[in-house]
Amino acid sequence: MSTPTADWLRLDQQICFSLNAASRAFGGVYRVVLKDLGLTYPQYLVMLVLWEDGELPVKRLGERLRLDSGTLSPLLKRLEAAGLVRRERSARDERSVQVRPTEEGLALRERAVEVPRRIAAATGFELAEIEELRARLDRLTSALDRAAAEG
Amino acid sequence: MSTPTADWLRLDQQICFSLNAASRAFGGVYRVVLKDLGLTYPQYLVMLVLWEDGELPVKRLGERLRLDSGTLSPLLKRLEAAGLVRRERSARDERSVQVRPTEEGLALRERAVEVPRRIAAATGFELAEIEELRARLDRLTSALDRAAAEG
DNA sequence: CGGCATTAGATTGTGCACAACTGAATTGTG
DNA sequence: CACAATTCAGTTGTGCACAATCTAATGCCG
Numbered sequence: 001m002s003t004p005t006a007d008w009l010r011l012d013q014q015i016c017f018s019l020n021a022a023s024r025a026f027g028g029v030y031r032v033v034l035k036d037l038g039l040t041y042p043q044y045l046v047m048l049v050l051w052e053d054g055e056l057p058v059k060r061l062g063e064r065l066r067l068d069s070g071t072l073s074p075l076l077k078r079l080e081a082a083g084l085v086r087r088e089r090s091a092r093d094e095r096s097v098q099v100r101p102t103e104e105g106l107a108l109r110e111r112a113v114e115v116p117r118r119i120a121a122a123t124g125f126e127l128a129e130i131e132e133l134r135a136r137l138d139r140l141t142s143a144l145d146r147a148a149a150e151g
Numbered sequence: 152m153s154t155p156t157a158d159w160l161r162l163d164q165q166i167c168f169s170l171n172a173a174s175r176a177f178g179g180v181y182r183v184v185l186k187d188l189g190l191t192y193p194q195y196l197v198m199l200v201l202w203e204d205g206e207l208p209v210k211r212l213g214e215r216l217r218l219d220s221g222t223l224s225p226l227l228k229r230l231e232a233a234g235l236v237r238r239e240r241s242a243r244d245e246r247s248v249q250v251r252p253t254e255e256g257l258a259l260r261e262r263a264v265e266v267p268r269r270i271a272a273a274t275g276f277e278l279a280e281i282e283e284l285r286a287r288l289d290r291l292t293s294a295l296d297r298a299a300a301e302g
Numbered sequence: 303c304g305g306c307a308t309t310a311g312a313t314t315g316t317g318c319a320c321a322a323c324t325g326a327a328t329t330g331t332g
Numbered sequence: 333c334a335c336a337a338t339t340c341a342g343t344t345g346t347g348c349a350c351a352a353t354c355t356a357a358t359g360c361c362g
Contacts, residue, residue, distance in 0.1 A: 010267075012267045015284060015288075018288040021217055023167075024217065025291070025299070026167045026170060029298055031320085032299055041348095057310080057311095058310075066175065068349085068351090070349075070350060073311065074312090074313095075347085075348075089311095093357075094356080094358085095356070096310060096357095097312095121298075122298030122299070123166070124298075129287075133169075134169045138172075140173050140176070140276065143273065143274055144173070144176035144273055144274065147273030147274075147275075175349075191318080192318095208341095219320070220342060221318095221319075221343080222319055229317085244327075245326080245327055245328090246326070
């Protein structure tokens with residue numbers, strides 16, 4: 001015997017709402033924690049990738065973070081204005097713009113190592129539970145992307 | 152053997168990134184599905200509450216959706232401009248503004264009943280799994296809100 | 303080589319999230 | 333009653349997400 005249609009309709013509305021609410025709640029915590037570093041959450045994500053990769057074109061950055069140039073261009077300009085990042089046209093391919101952290105941007109990493117621990121503490125979750133949730137969310141994202149692509 | 156501290160800064164280990172990605176992936180699916188109705192996702196949430204409650208002040212709407220007046224005021228103006236909603240100052244308390252669906256807004260409900268089923272199908276998740284995920288996300292949100300409040 | 307499609311990034315415009323502030327109405331307290 | 337504190341909605345300003353469009357550089361193919 002399957003669940004009545006009307007029931008899972010209601011629950012489904014709540015899952016996206018819960019997800020959205022959780023995402024915004026995270027935003028609130030990050031706002032507090034990142035305030036000292038002078039970063040917003042998306043800017044922090046960009047810096048994470050740069051700390052990992054050292055240097056990469058805007059294109060790759062967008063692929064890593066699922067963001068397009070409409071979001072990244074102004075964001076990178078702000079990071080550049082803050083002195084954390086430099087952007088320069090690639091010599092080999094002048095369509096491409098290389099982004100790399102400045103000395104100041106690299107130095108910021110040492111103050112950022114605190115961040116994940118503080119965030120993890122704020123969730124009140126065990127590491128294993130976080131990991132499981134993350135896996136489930138990634139699976140969800142893949143399914144949703146597939147569905148959106150198919151129309 | 153535990154994860155080295157340095158690895159905590161890795162992008163792919165940050166739960167918030169997965170959460171944020173899932174939330175935006177949902178956004179993509181809703182954009183497609185809600186296009187026919189002429190609604191954005193947050194506007195759809197507002198209409199859901201109005202279809203349920205019939206009429207309520209902006210304050211209550213904000214409590215239900217975790218949104219403040221800075222978000223709701225312009226959103227409601229757009230819904231009013233679209234003819235789906237009416238806003239009027241309460242006679243009893245003139246600080247308060249009552250929001251209620253117009254005839255057209257109520258009629259839209261019939262075209263919206265399709266939406267949740269299509270979204271649920273896009274997730275590819277079973278009802279039980281959705282429910283469990285929702286419960287976990289709500290618990291996460293509560294913990295994060297508490298942490299943000301404490302600073 | 304010439305010409306056309308493709309690619310990278312920037313720009314423009316719309317809408318949402320949120321902080322900070324404003325102004326008007328109401329409530330609580332002396 | 334007077335008046336200070338609170339409440340509610342709106343406004344302003346910043347930043348992000350995303351679609352659509354633009355420009356310039358590159359690649360490809362005959």
